[in-house]
Amino acid sequence: xxxxxxxxxxxxxxxxxxxxxxxxxxxxxxxxxxxxxxxxxxxxxxxxxxxxxxxxxxxxxxxxxxxxxxxxxxxxxxxxxxxxxxxxxxxxxxxxxxxxxxxxxxxxxxxxxxxxxxxxxxxxxxxxxxxxxxxxxxxxxxxxxxxxxxxxxxxxxxxxxxxxxxxxxxxxxxxxxxxxxxxxxxxxxxxxxxxxxxxxxxxxx
Ligand code: MLT
Numbered sequence: 001x002x003x004x005x006x007x008x009x010x011x012x013x014x015x016x017x018x019x020x021x022x023x024x025x026x027x028x029x030x031x032x033x034x035x036x037x038x039x040x041x042x043x044x045x046x047x048x049x050x051x052x053x054x055x056x057x058x059x060x061x062x063x064x065x066x067x068x069x070x071x072x073x074x075x076x077x078x079x080x081x082x083x084x085x086x087x088x089x090x091x092x093x094x095x096x097x098x099x100x101x102x103x104x105x106x107x108x109x110x111x112x113x114x115x116x117x118x119x120x121x122x123x124x125x126x127x128x129x130x131x132x133x134x135x136x137x138x139x140x141x142x143x144x145x146x147x148x149x150x151x152x153x154x155x156x157x158x159x160x161x162x163x164x165x166x167x168x169x170x171x172x173x174x175x176x177x178x179x180x181x182x183x184x185x186x187x188x189x190x191x192x193x194x195x196x197x198x199x200x201x202x203x204x205x
Pocket of ligand 1: 024063067107
């Protein structure tokens with residue numbers, strides 16, 4: 001079977017690690033490039049566009065309503081994305097063991113789904129405004145994975161308890177999960193980015 005394809009951008013880097021960028025609903029492969037360049041300057045960038053369309057807005061998996069996810073589609077799309085990442089490492093010659101994912105909202109949720117269903121496809125993840133995408137039947141072994149969760153105290157879309165549940169789920173799977181709260185809503189703030197950048201510097205791959 002050929003590897004699943006995504007519309008994407010790949011930008012070669014000047015250092016040995018690679019950043020996988022995963023946009024939010026209505027975004028595309030270009031959206032998070034400036035964010036990625038400021039989070040991990042000089043890293044190569046792999047930025048796919050979500051394949052699911054909701055009222056013409058790209059996403060990484062289908063949802064039934066706000067916050068209510070189509071679990072079968074989450075599983076299918078997480079498997080496709082994990083295969084695409086592995087295939088891209090061969091195609092572009094980057095080191096898959098030096099991969100950091102950075103996702104916002106729906107992009108953070110698919111990154112969490114990849115970790116929970118497929119284990120350490122990336123060894124670090126920066127998840128902004130993430131929710132529990134699904135509860136895996138078998139907990140993965142995320143012993144070597146570090147996750148930064150950037151959450152907004154006043155987020156009207158992601159209830160704080162849901163992010164706390166995701167942090168606990170990742171921790172129970174062995175990941176080192178750091179939960180960082182901003183006094184913010186669903187949109188990102190410079191405080192979120194500064195905290196994520198510091199965390200990345202503190203835990204280099
Ligand atoms: C979104 O708007 O993308 C939601 O907050 C998250 C999701 O549906 O995955």
